[in-house]
Amino acid sequence: MHVGLEHYLTVSFLLFSLGLLGVILRRNLLVIYMSLELMLNSANLALVSFSRFNGKLDGQVLVFFIITVAAAEVAVGLALIVALYRKRQSAHVEDLTSMKL
Amino acid sequence: MPALPDILFYVFAALTLLCGVLVVANPLSRSPVTSAMFLVLTIISMSGLFVLLHAFFLGIVQIIVYAGAVMVLFLFVIMLLDLKEEARRKFKFFGLGAGLISFAAIVFIMLKSLKSAAPDANNPAGDGDTAALGKLLFTQYTLPFEVVSVLLLVAMVGVILLCKKKLE
Numbered sequence: 001m002h003v004g005l006e007h008y009l010t011v012s013f014l015l016f017s018l019g020l021l022g023v024i025l026r027r028n029l030l031v032i033y034m035s036l037e038l039m040l041n042s043a044n045l046a047l048v049s050f051s052r053f054n055g056k057l058d059g060q061v062l063v064f065f066i067i068t069v070a071a072a073e074v075a076v077g078l079a080l081i082v083a084l085y086r087k088r089q090s091a092h093v094e095d096l097t098s099m100k101l
Numbered sequence: 102m103p104a105l106p107d108i109l110f111y112v113f114a115a116l117t118l119l120c121g122v123l124v125v126a127n128p129l130s131r132s133p134v135t136s137a138m139f140l141v142l143t144i145i146s147m148s149g150l151f152v153l154l155h156a157f158f159l160g161i162v163q164i165i166v167y168a169g170a171v172m173v174l175f176l177f178v179i180m181l182l183d184l185k186e187e188a189r190r191k192f193k194f195f196g197l198g199a200g201l202i203s204f205a206a207i208v209f210i211m212l213k214s215l216k217s218a219a220p221d222a223n224n225p226a227g228d229g230d231t232a233a234l235g236k237l238l239f240t241q242y243t244l245p246f247e248v249v250s251v252l253l254l255v256a257m258v259g260v261i262l263l264c265k266k267k268l269e
Contacts, residue, residue, distance in 0.1 A: 003107045006215060008154070011114045013211040015121050017204045022125035024200035027193075030133045030179060031124075034140050037171070038121055041147055044163075052154040057237050060156055064238065067159075067166050068249045072256035074171050078178045079263040085182045 008049035015042035029081050029091040033074075040070050110153055116146035137175050144168045158231040 015038060022035025044063045051059025085091050120143040124136050144167045151160035238246060 003110045007110065007114070008150070009215055010212065011117060011150070013208060013215075014118055016211075017207045018118070018121045018125050020207060021200045021204045024203060025126060025196050027196075028133055030175065030182075031136050034124060034133075034136055034175065037140065037167075038124060038143065041144065041167075044159075045147060045150060048151055048154050048156045048159060052156065057234055060159055060234055061237055061242050063156075063159055064162065064234075065245060065249055067162060068253065071166055071171055072253050074174060075256050075260050076263070078174055079260040082178060082181060083263050091182050 005049055005053045009046060012042045012046040012049070015039075015045065027093050029084075029093060032093070033077055033081070037070065037074070040066065106153055110150070113146045113149040113153065117143055117150065120146060133179050134176070137172060137179060140175075141168050141172050144172070155230075158234055 019035045019037075019039030019042065022038065023032050026032055026035065044066055047059040047063050047066075051057060051063075081091060084096070088095060090096070120139045123139040124143060127135055127139070129135075144163060148160040148163040148168075151157075151163060
C-alpha cells in the first residue's frame, strides 16, 4: 500500500495520544515533562508531513521555531523542577498539594 | 512488492510508536532514566521519518537539539534529583482508566476527522532541500528568527536566576 499523508498523520495522532496518556498516567514530574515533549514532537511530525505533501516549506520553518521554543521551554521547566525539588524534596505530583483547598 | 521508502516508513513508524509506549508505560521499569533513554530512541526514529519526508535539515536538527541537548539536560536533572523512592509508587487505577479513555477518545476523534477530511494530497509535492529552507528563513521569516534568538537569551537569563541559591 502506498504511503501517503494519512499514514504520517495517523502516526502523529497516535504519538500525541500516547503523550496525553503519559501526562495523565504518570505521577513523576520529569516523566510528565517527557510526555509533553512527545506531544510537541508529534505536532512537529504532522507539520512536516503537511509541508511535504503541500509542496510548501513554511511548515518546516514553523517546526524549526517549535524546536527552538521547546528547547527554551525545557531549560526553564527543568530549572523550575530543580527549584521545586530543593524546597519540597520531591518531584512527585501527589506531594505537591499546597494549592488544594 | 512495496517500494523501499514505504517499507522504511513502516519500520520507523513502528519503532517510534513502540519506543513511545515504552516512554509512557514501561512494564519492566518505572525509573525516569529508562523513560529518558526510550525518548531518545523515539526522537531518533522520528528523525528517520523526517528524512523520509525529505526534511533533511530538520532530521539533523532533531537529533542534535533533542537527542543531544535536551535529553542530556533531562538526564542531568534526573541525576541531580535523587529519584529512587519514586520508582516504587504504583499506578493509580483511576488514572489508568482515565488515561486509556482519553487516549481512545482522542484517537477516535482524530481518525474520524481524518476520514471525513479525506486529504487527496497523497503524492509528495515539494522537495524540502536545505538551501530553499535557509532562503525562506532569512527572507520571509527574518523577524521571527531574531525574536526567537531573543527568546533563547531570555530563557537563559531566567534559568540562571531560578537556579541561584538565594534570590535577593
